Amino acid sequence: MYKKVDKDDMQSEEYSIIKQCMDGNADIYSVLVERYKGMVYNVAYRMLGETESANDMAQESFISAYIALKDFKKNSKFSTWLCSIAINKCRDHLRSKKDTVSIDEIAEVSVSKIATPEDAACNRQISHDIQTALNELPEEYREAVVLKHVEGLDYNEMENVLGVSSNTLKIRTHRGREMLKKLLRERGISHG
Amino acid sequence: MDKNMELIHKLLDGEVSEEEKKEILDRIDSDPVLKMELDALSMAVHIVEKSERLSVPPSFTSKVMGKLPVRKSSYREKVWDFFFKDRVLRWNMVTAAATVCLVIIVFTGVFQFQKKHSLISHTNISEGSTVTVKFNIYVPDAKEVAIAGDFNKWKVDGKNMMKKQDNGIWTIEIPLKPGAYNYMFVMDGKVWLSDPNAESYQDDGFGYKNSVLKVTKL
Amino acid sequence: MxxxxxxxxxxxxxxxxxxxxxxxxxxxxxxxxxxxxxxxxxxxxxxxxxxxxxxxxxxxxxxxxxxxxxxxxxxxxxxxxxxxxxxxxxxxxxxxxxxxxxxxxxxxxxxxxxxPADRIMGVTGMLAEKLSVANTIVNDLIKSGVKAGSGKAKEETIQTVALALERSIPENIITQTGMRVKKHNHPISMFEISIDTMTNLVGSGMRVEQASKLVNKAMDRGYSEKDILRMEREIFSEIKEGKRMEDAARRMESVMERGGFERSHRGMEGGQMRGTSSGMESGSSMGGSDSKSGPGWGGGSGMQRR
Known part of the structure; x- marks a missing residue:
């Protein structure tokens, strides 16, 4: 019961903040930026695989969201809406990058980052490897896995973020997991 | 995908009841190949879930805020009204908790006003008395939050640090005498935030909006 | 050495x-x-x-x-x-x-x-000038017969007027309100509260003319200092509820036309407040502030309870 109130509580507070932004009090937007920068930045990082672009795309996501505040529907969650903007930014970025970076370059990066079994114990290395593995997933699978397992969203929320039916998202997540298992196994991180 | 694998994924999706879970685990236990699959997949999921969360670069918020375009409000306000005007009442009901302070500010004023009239007594009304005001702000990711205002000469450190509650809300109680006060919250020693629930705001002349709190004598 | x-x-x-x-x-x-x-x-x-x-x-x-x-x-x-x-x-x-x-x-x-230091220097230098202009306005008003009250009241008024000037409220609008205060035989503290309310309303997006009209009308209607404060709060709470400043101002004007704004509080008093809040344990905090604060009032900012 109290948990329910919490959610409504925060949601209505966020509507109030958005309203104030629309009324010209731009400063107050910083509250929302502070609240969700961790989520947006980490989603962007897991989608893009490197911090500089993640930082740029996360910033752009917040700016685009601010510009589009008028399109925000009051019965939706700001975080979900923001997340979908961030995902779109990442897709655009990946698309633009595809034009400039050759396949060879990508392959070289992945090969050079393969870890030895000794390294596997090292957390940072694992984190690095998981990113390399995520980078190798097709975009649709990566989105699904990141939202499901990095951000901990449920399929309903993911449906709102990605605009794809939850059944499709389940399949993408399942396939993403399978691929990830394989990739990690190749790097000597998983069992088996 | 084969039926058993489907079950494993259902398990990993966290969308099974306790009974189903037991049933699936029983079945998997009796099948070593299946068990290996589950272990490998769980491990992959575990690694993803526990992978290090990067901390956001320190100047992130100020960079975003610096790049925001100037908003032309009148047209957008109309659009906003079009979308939201009819839900104002509903908003009122569900946000009672979020706005309860504002409600208290408005109503305690009324309440006290009435009380004064009904008691017709001025004996317990002294100008020098203080009230304890509780300030709250929700910034779960902050490492530290302080309140700075004219009541503490805009001092950020020391006893002006707020306490974090389990729910991500930072809070502090401050005794104040009747008067008008300007204040802001300071996150991690450098990001200055307006109070989203303040009664009103005032430009500080430097480009920030101070939150304003009025404590009235009655 | x-x-x-x-x-x-x-x-x-x-x-x-x-x-x-x-x-x-x-x-x-x-x-x-x-x-x-x-x-x-x-x-x-x-x-x-x-x-x-x-x-x-x-x-x-x-x-x-x-x-x-x-x-x-x-x-x-x-x-x-x-x-x-x-x-x-x-x-x-x-x-x-x-x-x-x-x-x-x-x-x-x-x-x-x-x-940056030069910005602080610029802003405070300007503020010093505004304080000097405000001082003249307040002194003229007292000379014209408005009761000065305590030295503290005068000082507060000068500060408030200086802030109003700083927010670009024209001097003539301020002196007009001063004349209203004199006409209704109010003390200087009424001038302080009126100008403060005007500044706050303008700061939140109300047009200067509208804010001054509202405050002057309130005085003509015989509003007390507390009534003006309540009027300001009422407008801000409407803004928070999603009303546009323009509409809140117009509503307040028509409420005044009808002779007071007590009725606008109806349905928001006692019962309903406790009703909504008790379900979320906020009732206790109100009670707390009530007993702790005595004559004043305890409020807060942000979300009180979760």
Whole structure:
């Protein structure tokens, strides 16, 4: 019961903040930026695989969201809406990058980052490897896995973020997991 | 995908009841190949879930805020009204908790006003008395939050640090005498935030909006 | 040897000016002296800064306020000259017999927020000018027969008028409200509250003409100081509920036309408040503030309970 109130509580507070932004009090937007920068930045990082672009795309996501505040529907969650903007930014970025970076370059990066079994114990290395593995997933699978397992969203929320039916998202997540298992196994991180 | 694998994924999706879970685990236990699959997949999921969360670069918020375009409000306000005007009442009901302070500010004023009239007594009304005001702000990711205002000469450190509650809300109680006060919250020693629930705001002349709190004598 | 000369110069300076220093300020002065001495400033800067500090204390500025400005300035790695400039503005304001608190507050605020020194200098210099204009407006009003009340009330009024001027509320609009106050035989505190309300409304997006019309009308309708405060709160709470400033102002006007705004509180009093809040345990916090605060009122900001 109290948990329910919490959610409504925060949601209505966020509507109030958005309203104030629309009324010209731009400063107050910083509250929302502070609240969700961790989520947006980490989603962007897991989608893009490197911090500089993640930082740029996360910033752009917040700016685009601010510009589009008028399109925000009051019965939706700001975080979900923001997340979908961030995902779109990442897709655009990946698309633009595809034009400039050759396949060879990508392959070289992945090969050079393969870890030895000794390294596997090292957390940072694992984190690095998981990113390399995520980078190798097709975009649709990566989105699904990141939202499901990095951000901990449920399929309903993911449906709102990605605009794809939850059944499709389940399949993408399942396939993403399978691929990830394989990739990690190749790097000597998983069992088996 | 084969039926058993489907079950494993259902398990990993966290969308099974306790009974189903037991049933699936029983079945998997009796099948070593299946068990290996589950272990490998769980491990992959575990690694993803526990992978290090990067901390956001320190100047992130100020960079975003610096790049925001100037908003032309009148047209957008109309659009906003079009979308939201009819839900104002509903908003009122569900946000009672979020706005309860504002409600208290408005109503305690009324309440006290009435009380004064009904008691017709001025004996317990002294100008020098203080009230304890509780300030709250929700910034779960902050490492530290302080309140700075004219009541503490805009001092950020020391006893002006707020306490974090389990729910991500930072809070502090401050005794104040009747008067008008300007204040802001300071996150991690450098990001200055307006109070989203303040009664009103005032430009500080430097480009920030101070939150304003009025404590009235009655 | 050099250090010794510096030390002696500082000590002798302190002794020359020291007679004027109150005992309570002694500790603060000592604190400034030590931090200035420890700083990386040149000998000359140290001496002239210390002299400025003494000027300020002699002019009657609280040593505690001076300490904050010097220390924060040094922490921001400001030039010694910039810090001297701040203190200079404050001394000038104090010597003109104007309220110095708003100027000190703005400096302390700007330094704390990391605002560049020249911006602080510009803003506080402008504020000092506005205080001087405000002083003239308030004095003229008192001369014309408006009751001055306590010295504190007058000082607060000057501050409020200066802030209004700073927010670009025209002088003639302010004096018009002053004439209204005089016409209705109100004391200066009514002028203070009216101008403050006007400034707050304008600061939140109301047009100046509309804000002044609203406040003047309230006075014509016989509103008390508290009524005007309530009017302001009422408008802000409507804004929070999603109303546009324009609509909230118009509604308030029509409520006044009907002869008061008590009715607008209906349905928001007692019962409903407790009803909604008790379900979320906020009732207790209200009760708490009630008993704790006694005559005042306890409010809060942000979400009270989760």
């Amino acid at each position: 050099k250090r010794l000369i510096l030390f002696l110069t500082i000590i002798s300076l302190l002794m020359v000016c020291g007679t004027a220093i109150a005992e309570t300020g002694q500790k603060a002065i000592e604190e400034i002296r030590l931090s200035i001495e420890k700083s990386a400033f040149s000998k000359e800067t140290k001496i002239s800064l210390l002299k400025k500090v003494n000027d300020a204390v002699n002019a009657g500025i609280q040593p505690g306020d001076v300490v904050i400005i010097v220390n924060r300035g040094m922490r921001q790695n400001l030039d010694g000259k910039a810090i001297e400039g701040f203190i200079g503005i404050a001394v000038k304001v104090k010597n003109q017999n104007l309220p110095v608190r708003p100027v000190l507050d703005r400096m302390q605020q700007g330094l704390s927020k990391g605002v």
